[in-house]
Amino acid sequence: QSVLTQPPSVSAAPGQKVTISCSGSSSNIGNNYVYWYQQLPGTAPKLLIYENNKRPSGIPDRFSGSQSGTSVTLGITGLQTGDEADYYCETWDSSLSVVVFGGGTKLTVL
Amino acid sequence: EVQVVESGGGLVQPGGSLKLSCAASGFTFSGSGLHWVRQASGKGLEWVGLIEGKPKNYATGYSASVKGRFTMSRDDSKNTAYLQMNSLKTEDTAVYYCVTGVTTTGFDCWGQGTLVTVSS
Numbered sequence: 001q002s003v004l005t006q007p008p009s010v011s012a013a014p015g016q017k018v019t020i021s022c023s024g025s026s027s028n029i030g031n032n033y034v035y036w037y038q039q040l041p042g043t044a045p046k047l048l049i050y051e052n053n054k055r056p057s058g059i060p061d062r063f064s065g066s067q068s069g070t071s072v073t074l075g076i077t078g079l080q081t082g083d084e085a086d087y088y089c090e091t092w093d094s095s096l097s098v099v100v101f102g103g104g105t106k107l108t109v110l
Numbered sequence: 111e112v113q114v115v116e117s118g119g120g121l122v123q124p125g126g127s128l129k130l131s132c133a134a135s136g137f138t139f140s141g142s143g144l145h146w147v148r149q150a151s152g153k154g155l156e157w158v159g160l161i162e163g164k165p166k167n168y169a170t171g172y173s174a175s176v177k178g179r180f181t182m183s184r185d186d187s188k189n190t191a192y193l194q195m196n197s198l199k200t201e202d203t204a205v206y207y208c209v210t211g212v213t214t215t216g217f218d219c220w221g222q223g224t225l226v227t228v229s230s
Binding site: 002033035037039044045046047049050051054056057086088090096097098099100101102103104 | 145147154155156157160171173174207213214215216217218220221222223
């Protein structure tokens with residue numbers, strides 16, 4: 001059971017927008033930066049969002065991150081079939097002194 | 111090119127040992143913290159632990175599931191980090207990734223992973 005809670009799956013049609021939530025507590029999301037990763041089938045994860053809402057070089061602005069209290073949200077607009085992947089949130093837990101990942105969310109683009 | 115490359119995975123019996131390596135290139139290795147993250151087949155990502163770089167005195171940290179069994183080390187002269195895994199259990203079976211942050215504070219550099227299978 002993950003410290004960070006994500007929905008197991010989300011889906012939307014091509015061109016639409018989808019959001020993926022990640023909820024935690026004051027010991028993790030509430031007081032530490034959150035990161036989002038995309039894992040395409042059969043590949044290593046890739047950093048999508050860092051420090052809650054920043055995009056690394058090369059990540060399109062269709063991907064966005066936001067934070068409110070002890071929850072964060074990943075937004076993806078203009079969905080493409082190539083966005084079908086597993087998405088993970090990640091942060092540091094100050095109470096446990098460990099890095100924690102969400103359980104992952106499988107995005108299906110219908 | 112910035113990259114990390116894992117090696118050393120394989121099949122090992124329960125209770126056995128295995129040592130993984132992570133060879134880095136393209137960035138200042140001695141100043142960088144190195145993490146290990148694993149993923150069992152069909153499952154999510156699980157953080158294993160980290161070893162900090164020289165500025166943070168090579169401090170280490172481990173997840174509860176591996177503490178006392180796994181040990182991380184590094185040889186900055188070889189730009190290589192290691193994960194010594196002892197007393198292996200079947201539940202340690204996973205792809206093990208070496209990861210670090212080079213241009214951001216996140217894990218922006220991942221290896222291709224190395225598969226560890228613990229089975230009799």
